[in-house]
Amino acid sequence: MATNEQPTDYHQFRGTGSLTLTDDPISLTAALVDIYSESHNEQVIADVLETALREIPEVEVVRQGHTIIARTQRDLGDRVILAGHIDTVPPANNLPSRIGVDEQTGQETLFGLGSVDMKSGAACYIHAFATLANSPDLKRDLTLVLYECEEVSTKYNGLHRLVRTNPELFDGSVALLGEPSNAQIEAGCQGTLRLRVTAHGQRAHSARSWLGDNALHKLARVMVRAADYEAAAVEIDGLTYREGLNFVVAESGVATNTIPDEAWAFVNFRFAPNRTVDEALAHTYEVLGIGTSEDPAEGFTIEIDDTAIGALPGLDQPATQALVQATGGQVHPKFGWTDVACFTELGIPAVNFGAGDPGLSHTKDERCPVEQITTVSDQLLMFLTTA
Incomplete structure (x- = not known):
């Protein structure tokens, strides 16, 4: 099917009816991949995510267009921002998702559009938010940002728009963006x-x-x-x-x-x-x-x-240092530009932290090792539950 046609068949994939946000992040990634959400066509995935997030008790949910913000309000003295975009580039016969063995690496791998950029990162962040929103183990309040139109012109970008119109929603000591980084921290950006x-x-x-x-x-x-x-x-x-x-x-x-x-x-x-x-x-x-x-x-x-503008890494900040410790101390600079720069404009240090090889983004063979999804999820949960 040509990518410039409306792919109505994609709407029949599993996950378009409802999502269980506390599912393991591998299954949640697959469910997100299977919801067609090419840029400017995020309504279905945004509706499903909004419905699921509103079912979490004591959580504030705000929606602007097809961008959703969910916030805990537990007065924990610190706040972490978890951000990920929910759109993809056009399909290239790489839907629905499937799990199999990568012939090149021998690893168990999730194949599918957006599995790297960046539905695996978003799934880990959504899973952490839903799992910890009302957990006694949570040590930092959370702001979850799921935004539209990252893969197209900046004027449509939902995160940029919200930062301009509602900067008060973005208070926090550190921001994480689910950009693919091979399950390691890439701090700031040029x-x-x-x-x-x-x-x-x-x-x-x-x-x-x-x-x-x-x-x-x-x-x-x-x-x-x-x-x-x-x-x-x-x-x-x-x-x-x-x-x-x-x-x-x-x-x-x-x-x-x-x-x-x-x-x-x-x-x-x-x-x-x-x-x-x-x-x-x-x-x-x-x-x-x-x-x-x-x-x-x-x-x-x-x-x-x-x-x-670029984004400073902010590795001298306590919250960022705690994140680095929880992720094993492996930190690299981000040479490319990413949306972490939005947070620098607000004075918030920001890092890229997500699963998958960024070199596979937007390719027909886009795929993510499931081990990396588990690593990002486990390390994120450790950071958010450690004082």
Whole structure:
């Protein structure tokens, strides 16, 4: 079936009627995978989750669109945010879920759309919330955020929208995001910015090139600056973040016998989370040496195409240290950008902690070792029940 058609058959999969949130997280992951929830089509899964969460006594549940927040209110003196998105990319003949042996690793594995990104992480968080919401063993109040439209443009992202409209719902000492991280903590995330750099020249016949002004040559000199740039390795809280500044897309040319009058390229800077966006922009402008977007050098224009702040790891905070201890002390930096950055804007340290290999996200063969799901769940429960 083509992925741009409405997959009505997917709605017949098990789990669309009701969910038992305290089921073991492997079964819960499978049940979530089997509910079709491509971005912009999260109503069914959101309805099922909202109904199940409202059945938990003494829990506040708020819904905005297809984003759900559930909060305990037990005055435990500390609060942890557990966040996961409930949407997926379009199916690729990888529904429903199945459990089998991965031929490459020999491990028992859950196959299916979203098994890595990120219904396994969401299942572990949902299971922990439902299991501990009224348990005497819970040592920290919980806020569970299950949000829509992470896999599409940021303007649709349910977490971003809630952070802007209802920041009061996000008080907490640490936030966990169920991004796949091979069942290890990946703390914080790097920031990113993208500029479109355009060089302008004068078109001419290449046989009389002196009558023109080669825009591609102008741009090439700028690209050499980036090629010669030595990116920094920045240590924060004992983790080393590796920056990178690279041209990633370029285009120019009119004909094979014509001097181009325009050449443009995108340059991407992935920067350590100790830089602000303004600092990262200033550094990029300095490296390129052609002015700024507001005041470009003659013959150039610079447009800011996209920016996103990074997230500090916050490993010096007590709640984060307790999480690291509960997960065996294995912590790595997150080089890519994730939604943990939303929490940094609120002053909340955040980490990525979920099952699955992120390299398998969005693939036809998306799959997650069930052992990793169990590990994330067990370590999360240990953290939340340890003073």
